[in-house]
Amino acid sequence: MIARDQEDIDLATGLVRLSHLVQGVFARVSDRHDLTPAQARILCILAERPKGMAELAGLLGVEKAGLTGLVDRVEHRSLVERRAVPGDRRAWQVTLTGIGRQAAVTVHNEVCAELGEIVGELPPGERERLRRILARVITTHGVPPIFPAIAQRA
Amino acid sequence: MIARDQEDIDLATGLVRLSHLVQGVFARVSDRHDLTPAQARILCILAERPKGMAELAGLLGVEKAGLTGLVDRVEHRSLVERRAVPGDRRAWQVTLTGIGRQAAVTVHNEVCAELGEIVGELPPGERERLRRILARVITTHGVPPIFPAIAQRA
DNA sequence: TATTGTTATACTCTATAACTATA
DNA sequence: TATAGTTATAGAGTATAACAATA
16 A cells, blocks of 8 residues: 555655755765865765866866865865876865875765665665666766765775 | 666765755756745745744754844845734744745746756656655655645746 | 966855843 | 744855966
8 A cells, every 4th residue: 555645746846855855964974074065075076086176166066266265174174185286387186185085985985874774765676766767867967976986995 | 778877876876966966956946036045945935834933944954043044034035024923922924925925936836847857858657656766755754845835826 | 368276255054152032 | 941033153155356377
């Protein structure tokens, strides 16, 4: 017997509320590690590889002027470093420090774990269907590599 | 033939990126109507019915102290009103004004339309499956009536 | 000239603590 | 005392505009 109330949630409503749920998980995990969501996002993006300020701004969807302060704050906490780029004295590469990478991996793992619990009550078949549908939507719409897969060696 | 790259996006990654996509839609629609996402969220919540400050704060997930300013700003723009509650002179009911309701309906419609386009390339069967899965996850986790269904008479 | 990044400024969002008024 | 809401304060995030240094 299927619960009746599940039927009157339309797709858009479901998407908005799911998004609320996911953002909540991300925010709580970030907070637990004394990071703002924006800071945690930066760390996760940089876990893929170092990036220049302009590229990082583009991935985060903020103006590069705003990124200056964001990077300043995580740099003050020794989570990232600005490294000179040989051959272009205007540019900086933002890279994770050791503890920055550790933080990125931990946040990433915990977010994955909590999201795993959220979808954990779905039957495996449904879960795999959801995964495939999401993959399709994501790739179709070219969502940037926010939250990339992270190599597990901290 | 299924595209290979859709297979190496795991569920957590898909959820985080989908959430990014949805938040982006919500932010762009809000901006188009000269609203911040927080303001648009308030309007959509109030479209269900008027609410007290404490209840509204709870739904938004912010402290009531912070809500004061949020409501101040939308009230200055004549989108909501604070109405006295008969029988409790401490309390206020925050209610949509006429133009506030119009704004809520418009934002809601446009968000639904844009999300509809995003999932529009899915075959109808997949779309319905996604809807059902989302409904199940949402109801299981008691996500509050953020983004309620809205009666269409503006 | 175009690009990379920063500074200056202003506003929104949000939290915490202390407060007022009413129940 | 407890509850509804506000004020004060501070910090984070973000946008725009103007700027410096380099390509």
